[in-house]
Amino acid sequence: MTVLRLPILLFALLLLTVATGLAGDAEGDYQRAKEGYRQLLDSSKKQLYRHNWQKVIDRFLAVEKAYPGHRRAPDALYMAGKASEGLYRVSRVDKDARQAVGFYDRLVSKYAGDSLADDALFLGGKLQEEVLKDFNAAYERYIRIVERYPGGDMAAGARSRVGALARYAPAKNSPSTATVAQKDGPAQLRAIRFWSKPDYTRIVLDLNKEAGFNANLLAADLEPGIGPRLYVDVLDCAPATGLDESTPVEDGLLQKIRTGRPDSDRVRVVLDLVSFQDYKVFSLPDPFRIVIDVSGSGAPELKDERAEIHSSSGGDEVARVLDQVPVEHPLKLHLAPASGHKGLRRIVVDAGHGGKDPGAIGPSGVLEKDVTLAIARALARRLEKEIGCEVVLTRKGDVYLPLEERTAIANKVGADLFISIHANASRSSKAYGVETYYLNFSKNDKAVAVAARENGTSLKEVGDLELILFDLMANAKINESSRLAAEIQKSLVKDLDRHYSHIRDLGVRQGPFYVLLGATMPSVLVETAFLSNAREESRLTNRKFQDRTVAAITRGVGNYAAALKQIAAK
Secondary structure, eight states: HHHHHHHHHHHHHHHHHHHHHHHHHHHHHHHHHHHHHHHHOTTTTTTGGGHHHHHHHHHHHHHHHTTSSSHHHHHHHHHHHHHHHHHHHHHHHHHHHHHHHHHHHHHHHOTSSTHHHHHHHHHHHHHIIIIOOOOOHHHHHHHHHHHOOTTTTTTHHHHHHHHHGGGGOOOGGGGHHHHHHHHHHOOEEEEEEEEEEEEEEEEEEEESSOOEEEEEOOOSSSSTTTTOEEEEEESSSEOOOTSSSSSEEOOSSSSEEEEEETTTEEEEEEESSOOOOOOEEEEEEEEEEEEEEEEEEOOOSSOOOOOOOEEEESOOOOOHHTTSTTTTTOOOOOOOOOSSSSTTOEEEEEEOBBTTTTTBBTTTTBBHHHHHHHHHHHHHHHHHTOOOEEEEESOSSSSSOOHHHHHHHHHHHHHHHHEEEEEOSSSTOOOOOEEEESOOOOHHHHHHHHHHHHOOOOHHHHHHHHHHHHHHHGGGGHHHHHHHHHHHHHHHHHHHHOSSSOOOOEEEEOOOOGGGGOOSSSSSEEEETTSHHHHHHHTTTTTHHHHHHHHHHHHHHHHHHHHHHHHHOO
């Protein structure tokens, strides 16, 4: 018996030694990573360089990867989040804040029972609320603390933030909407559309009615083949019959789009990313849809491209809606050689409204969609001739284009400018004049009223755009758009005033226009004249007035380009 017990005892000691050695390695690796973090915090000079932060983050992630079952694994993920948050405080790049949120979320997902889980939820919620301005996502994290970790040290703070952000609670949690939800049933995700290129992808989720949603980013895992993932949870929602569960994209930025149901009352749309720089998620009403913009680092490709629209849909009704996509798509571009004004190689001209959307209607029945198309076509020809650049029309005929598709086309083809042509309207038949807008939030009632009409929304819904716009402004070309709008407005007033009486300068204004949301280039919306004014309605249908308007806009673009060239030469 003694002889038999000795090998068993030796084997047990060997296992204990190996286990102790592994545990010691985990603890040692974690402490070394933590020491590197401490040294970084002690050096204000080292903190100025991104690679120093990334080195610390990678060390913590390596610990979690090597020892996923060790007690230090959640600690390492937590510290990777803290280091990413520290990097954001220096860089002020939203991507770094989102990376921190991703690490915190991964901790909660993999180690929900750890004492740091509620801390990670709270820190992620603070970043969503204070930095990323995604109040829905912040609320969702705080309420999870209250519901899942009521005895934790973060519960009191979470309850306070839940109260402060109560208006961002999902509709299903609201007593006032519970009855409606039960009566009408959940929202339905009917189709997924996307426009794609290596440095930009816009995804649109089409729903049959309004639904709450929140977006979350999962940072790349160190495991081979697992890149970053962005997912959007659509609450109180179900997928339409026949909706594809997986749609390949493979554009260099986005690998594929997947849909699933993490539970019975929500749909999750997952974007498997190859790489990316930033993303924005916002909604548009009538019909309700959720827009996801993902941007990468690749430069726009200067070659023939097709601005294709892709869709994944279920049901004949959705197919009929998608049949309204312009018949001239896809657009094939033949790029002109770089010539003319330096820096302007491609301009997208957008004829407002079209198809089932007539826009404003004049006293004698003139439709805005017809006027804008005529001016846009003439403007494209003149810009190509005088500026020497490639011009893409968002529509070439009387077809309906969703507002989000217009900007997506401009982003996809790498446009240097986006110019949307419109005709104004007012309840007063005496209103007249010319005005040019660029994207921003405006407290001016007249500007908001114009935006409501062009967006096809109510004044209240335009007011609700404020938070969206504040989130989008960081990457918008606000200064350049303002300069472009000023040059076009000045040329319009000066040139038209030579030939016509009663040319009123209504100035350059800021407005929350859906058609300009998400544009990555200087973008303006030109209200050429008031279709609701009989005198200006007559002018808008006159070929000479259209040509003079086109000439003035072209001169404004030329002046803007010349100014850019002078600035670049300094």
